Amino acid sequence: MDRIAVIDYGSQYTLLLARRIREMGVFCTVASPEEFKVESEIKGVVLSGGPQSVYEEGALGFPKQLEGFPVPIMGICYGMHLLAKKLGGEVRSGALGEYGLTNVSMDNERFRDIPEEIVTWMSHGDEVTSLPAECKVIARSKNGITAGFSNGRDIAFQFHPEVNHTQFGTNLIEDFVFNVCNASRNWKLSAFAERKVEEIKRIVGSSKVVGGLSGGVDSTVAAVLTSKAVGDAFTGIFVNHGLMRKNEDIEVCEALRSLGIKLINVDASEEFFRELKGIDNPEEKRKIIGKTFIKVFEREANKLNASFLLQGTIYSDVIESGAASKNSAKIKSHHNVGGLPDKMNLKLLEPIRELFKDEVRNLGYSLGIEPSLLTRQPFPGPGLGVRIIGEVDSEKARILKEVDSIFMDVLRKSGESEKIWQSFAVLLPVFSVGVKGDKRSYGYVVALRAVNSSEGMTASWHELPHEILREASSRITSGVREVGRVVFDITDKPPATIEWE
Known part of the structure; x- marks a missing residue:
């Protein structure tokens, strides 16, 4: 199966980039520079953005694994600077940083189906001040800064084509994936489900799994996926922390049981309110809610002799918690990511952490889950605890x-x-x-x-x-x-x- 590999340098948009490529029907994986492996099915490599500067001491460098690997490379933001430096160009701190929506003029000979000027999403303070040999400018910002260059095979952009704010961004990625890399559209989300079921079987083995179910789309899809993999070895635990919407504690349990999921309903609302008494710091609240969740789960898991805790973590949770990459910036903790205690008696199982919300819904449809359960609005794990500003x-x-x-x-x-x-x-x-x-x-x-x-x-x-x-x-x-x-x-x-x- 043809594949595009994204090498993650800490951008908040790395998995969004991978998702864009998967939406095109091409399998895409993400790995850190250290973990990346050269494999024959890889048709192209994308170097992601990141918070560092290529000239800083200790900055992540161009992957040694790519030396002599004859596939096209796309560099985005930090990845552009890495590629420029690798090919012999020069990168410096710019006199003008560019952040947010920025007009960029495009090379019409290179991109005939894209207007001469588009609006892009920029986020950079460095710039390519000297082009590598045999490279030409294919995009330039309104400030005269090089916004894109190519040597015919490799291509780089200063802006982020993967975000919705960039006009014709999908066209630019498609151009690289299909016209440059010649990748085939032979991947579907259903293939992800098949791969994950086998992966869960391999990870869990003969152990038992408990799942933290809230009735939300994420935890429900994760639960059905895990049930397909391990059957009766999975037990769902619904924890009523007193912070659900009105009557949801009743409605959610009925919906989950209708899926045939074995479910335990635990009313721990008094315990949560007791732990949250006097706490008004948002991060502390999230961590307390996460810690209390785990305490409740561990109590119930001990009764079931379970070894794994299933969580419906998705990638937007991971990104905002700064857990997507060791080089990512943290925005806020999520109870099922950054809010976990340092030591746990349960091993985490997070089968959908690579997916975004709309992908999770589509995966749910492919698994045969009722549409009424999949069209529920997103609801945060800490529930109303993060919608009550101050003490709860x-x-x-x-x-x-x-x-x-x-x-x-x-x-x-x-x-x-x-x-x-x-x-x-x-x-x-x-x-x-x-x-x-x-x-x-x-x-x-x-x-x-x-x-x-x-x-x-x-x-x-x-x-x-x-x-x-x-x-x-x-x-x-x-x-x-x-x-x-x-x-x-x-x-x-x-x-x-x-x-x-």
């Missing part, structure tokens, strides 16, 4: 559940929920003066958020019609006496994250 307690959780339930009901009845990737409410540690029943009131402020995305790495706020916002605000302030004011979040990702914490 059972009363705040009750208030937010009511607010969230009303907001979701308004969106469902208006038909707007079908257009939204993720929507939720946030309880702020802010009180606002108001008037209720001709009397002065002093209630919580809640923020409503609705965003659209495909993989969770970037997102744009969803423009809800004013009449829907008005109805949601009216119903919330009327139906939840503790709330005195409702606001709507209109911030994209970036610069914000989707969740508030």
Whole structure:
């Protein structure tokens, strides 16, 4: 099977790049510079971006494994600088850094199906100041900086063609994969499932597995995949931490059992609230929730004599936790990645950590999971714990559940929920003066958020019609006496994250 290999230098977009290539029907793998191995099925190599500068002491270098390996190479951002340096060019700190959306002029002789000027996503402070011999500029930014070069076989871009912000980025990647590497479209997501089932069998052997199931798309798909691999050796554990949406503890368990999954329901809400008492730091909250999850899992696993803990970790979790690469920057911990304790009595099993959210859904369809379970909105592992800003307690959780339930009901009845990737409410540690029943009131402020995305790495706020916002605000302030004011979040990702914490 033809393959494109991505060598990861720590970019936040490395697995997004791999996913773009897989979407084209070409198998793509990711490895660090140290782990990369030359194999005959590799038709091309991509050097990813990264946070370092090639001229820094200790900077990661060009892979020695590629010496004499006659396949085309694409360099992106840091990868471009590596390729330029390897071919004899020069890279220096630029007088002008370029960040965010940047206009770039393209070589029409090289890219005939792409406009003369496109908008790209830049994130660099260094630049190629001297081209390698036999290379020509194929793209230049509005600031006159070399944004792309090629020697006919190898190609490099200063911008990130893999992100949605870059116009015609997919065309540029396709040009490399098919026109330069001559790779064949012979990979499907179903092949990933087959490979993972065999991998799980090999890893688990005769051991038992417990799975942390929340009813979300990720953990559900991971559970079905694992069930196919080990059968009755897998037991799902649903932990009610008191931070699910209203009535979800009941609905989720019914849905999971309908899949034929053996399930244990553990009500640990009092334990979670006790552990979170007095904690208002977002990172600390996430870590406490993660640690408490593991404590509960280990207690139940000991009863079952299990050796493995299944988690529905996906790659956007890994990226934001800085666990995608030892060279990646950390954005925030996720309870099932950065929030894990240093020592565990269970070995982790994370079969879908290479996939993004939309890929997980598609994998679920290929596994025969009911669409109603796969179209659920993303829900964070720490649940409402990261939607209650500041200290978390059972009363705040009750208030937010009511607010969230009303907001979701308004969106469902208006038909707007079908257009939204993720929507939720946030309880702020802010009180606002108001008037209720001709009397002065002093209630919580809640923020409503609705965003659209495909993989969770970037997102744009969803423009809800004013009449829907008005109805949601009216119903919330009327139906939840503790709330005195409702606001709507209109911030994209970036610069914000989707969740508030």
